[in-house]
Amino acid sequence: MPSVEAWTDPARMRSYRERVRTEQERLKAALADGDGHQRRVLNELLEHNADTEYGRAHSFSAIRSLDDFRKAVPINDYAALAPWIERMAAGESNLLSADDPAVYFTSSGTTGAHKKIPVTAGFMRRTFFPFYYAAWAPLIEHFPDVLDRPDAVLNLKHDPRPAPPTTASGQPHVGASQVDLGSRFGEPLSAEPGTFAPWATLPVAVEENDHLEKTYLRLRLAAESDVRCVIGINPAMVAAVPYQLNLWWPRLVKEIYDGTLGGQQYGSPDPERAATLERLADHFGTVRPAHVWPRMRALFFWTTGMASLYRQRLCEEFGPGVAALPAPVAASEGPVGVALDRHGSAGSLVVTASAYEFLDAESDIGPDSSTLTMNELEPGRDYHVIFSHIGGLYRYAVGDVVRVVDRVGGVPRVEYAGRSTRSDAVGERLRDVQVIRALAAASQATGLDVRNAACRVADRSEGAVAHYEFAVAARGDWSEQETDRFAAELDMAIGREAATYGTARSDGRLNSVTVRRLHDDAFLRDWHASVATGIRPTQVKDRLFRQDRTLWERLTGTDPVSGKDKA
Numbered sequence: 001m002p003s004v005e006a007w008t009d010p011a012r013m014r015s016y017r018e019r020v021r022t023e024q025e026r027l028k029a030a031l032a033d034g035d036g037h038q039r040r041v042l043n044e045l046l047e048h049n050a051d052t053e054y055g056r057a058h059s060f061s062a063i064r065s066l067d068d069f070r071k072a073v074p075i076n077d078y079a080a081l082a083p084w085i086e087r088m089a090a091g092e093s094n095l096l097s098a099d100d101p102a103v104y105f106t107s108s109g110t111t112g113a114h115k116k117i118p119v120t121a122g123f124m125r126r127t128f129f130p131f132y133y134a135a136w137a138p139l140i141e142h143f144p145d146v147l148d149r150p151d152a153v154l155n156l157k158h159d160p161r162p163a164p165p166t167t168a169s170g171q172p173h174v175g176a177s178q179v180d181l182g183s184r185f186g187e188p189l190s191a192e193p194g195t196f197a198p199w200a201t202l203p204v205a206v207e208e209n210d211h212l213e214k215t216y217l218r219l220r221l222a223a224e225s226d227v228r229c230v231i232g233i234n235p236a237m238v239a240a241v242p243y244q245l246n247l248w249w250p251r252l253v254k255e256i257y258d259g260t261l262g263g264q265q266y267g268s269p270d271p272e273r274a275a276t277l278e279r280l281a282d283h284f285g286t287v288r289p290a291h292v293w294p295r296m297r298a299l300f301f302w303t304t305g306m307a308s309l310y311r312q313r314l315c316e317e318f319g320p321g322v323a324a325l326p327a328p329v330a331a332s333e334g335p336v337g338v339a340l341d342r343h344g345s346a347g348s349l350v351v352t353a354s355a356y357e358f359l360d361a362e363s364d365i366g367p368d369s370s371t372l373t374m375n376e377l378e379p380g381r382d383y384h385v386i387f388s389h390i391g392g393l394y395r396y397a398v399g400d401v402v403r404v405v406d407r408v409g410g411v412p413r414v415e416y417a418g419r420s421t422r423s424d425a426v427g428e429r430l431r432d433v434q435v436i437r438a439l440a441a442a443s444q445a446t447g448l449d450v451r452n453a454a455c456r457v458a459d460r461s462e463g464a465v466a467h468y469e470f471a472v473a474a475r476g477d478w479s480e481q482e483t484d485r486f487a488a489e490l491d492m493a494i495g496r497e498a499a500t501y502g503t504a505r506s507d508g509r510l511n512s513v514t515v516r517r518l519h520d521d522a523f524l525r526d527w528h529a530s531v532a533t534g535i536r537p538t539q540v541k542d543r544l545f546r547q548d549r550t551l552w553e554r555l556t557g558t559d560p561v562s563g564k565d566k567a
Helices: 004-008 011-049 053-057 066-072 076-088 121-134 136-144 181-185 212-223 234-245 249-258 271-284 307-318 432-446 479-497 497-504 524-534 547-558
Strands: 104-107 114-119 153-157 231-232 298-301 323-326 328-333 335-337 346-348 355-360 381-390 393-408 409-417 449-457 468-473 513-517
Touching: 011 066, 011 121, 011 136, 011 355, 011 381, 066 355, 076 114, 076 393, 104 121, 114 121, 121 181, 121 335, 121 381, 136 298, 136 323, 212 234, 212 249, 212 524, 231 234, 234 249, 234 298, 234 307, 234 524, 249 271, 271 335, 298 307, 307 323, 307 432, 307 449, 328 393, 328 409, 335 381, 335 393, 335 409, 409 432, 432 449, 432 479, 449 524, 449 547, 468 479, 468 524, 468 547, 479 513, 513 547, 524 547
Parallel strands: 153 231, 231 298, 298 323, 468 513
Antiparallel strands: 104 114, 328 335, 335 346, 346 409, 355 381, 381 393, 393 409, 449 468
């Protein structure tokens, strides 16, 4: 990894900015020939991997078109490709890709098991790096001062591991944000903003899985810097920062005053900075990121999904005029969309990265499902994403749903619309984005400010009719009448978003929703409780459907069967 000095070296920074701008312009130019790029991507991956075991089994050498590809290759999910991937991880070559994986990205599956996503050098060069560099363009183009110093960016997702776990073949198996892309793939400019800050590699020892202590230590160091931007990708991580500052405030200020870090001597005591922070807290009666970092400019995270409910308020916590820039629509398996301009939530399909197919989000995905091309997508509708790329994933259903916002240069611009999983107790087939849109509609109709929410199908005694129980954290107090009205508006809004829910309500299979108000910080406390178990913060995301009784009880503080407050 380059030195800290390299980040401030004028020549390197010029090269970095130029690389980012160049990749952005290339992706913009590619929109003019989206169909041509899609054909080339498919042809290249077929030619490159024709002689692999998977390529021979599916007659890659005989495929001449997308229609041929659809007939020869079934739609796959991770489970379908897992036997091939496990053989690769054990050391076999030439199975899914002609290139051996250089690393395996980890990603949590729906069962909580860690996937092994094979990552080849060809995938990184052809699919990953162009979108990766371009993703930073709106930030450095419109907020160039965030690159003025190494400590101008608080990168919450950066969490390097000195001794990462490995597969049986000896390749690292880590999160995408834990890989040194420069040394692993020969990309010296790939270090992203904030990765050379004093807190990027912690100067004191801390247990590998003590992620809360790591977070505290980074905030403690960042509180002495003039941070201009926070990068989180996962919005729940950014939303936790105001809560964490208040939670850890006495310890943080004392350590700044004493010149300690985690109880160990670090640097020089700074009683002046400590006194300034204390005065701000006393004056405002609380601690806000805007007080600690008054020149904050931008936040970088997924701005859709549950974050669409709290994005505006979160930006206000960081200061007036702070912008929320959308992180790419992407997964560990590959990119889908990247913002090439200032749009607040959507990014253009990365037509040079993968061969994309889509399926209406209301449909179930099967190996032989009929798919749509990008030209057949309609603005305002939701779709499952299926992609194929040179790294060895073929017709891969990533499990994400995107919403088409519009088109730029004929290519769809998409925003993340949630996971493809459903809540389906009696045939209502609810997707999380439908409920999130309904929550937004109910909030607007009532004027009540929802910060976060979760729901479950309430436990039923024998013969009782099911209903959805919502736990809601909100700004300000709600009267009983306001809560009842919100519940009624929410019930109607879900029916408008999902016809199957409306049918289940009208024919008596579901009763109307109930709403329970939680403390404003309930979801933040719950997030901390999850991270405290050793889960990396990047993987603890907002979750709407929470049917697990124990987790519901932890969130709400109620008996999971009776729904009553615990004594």
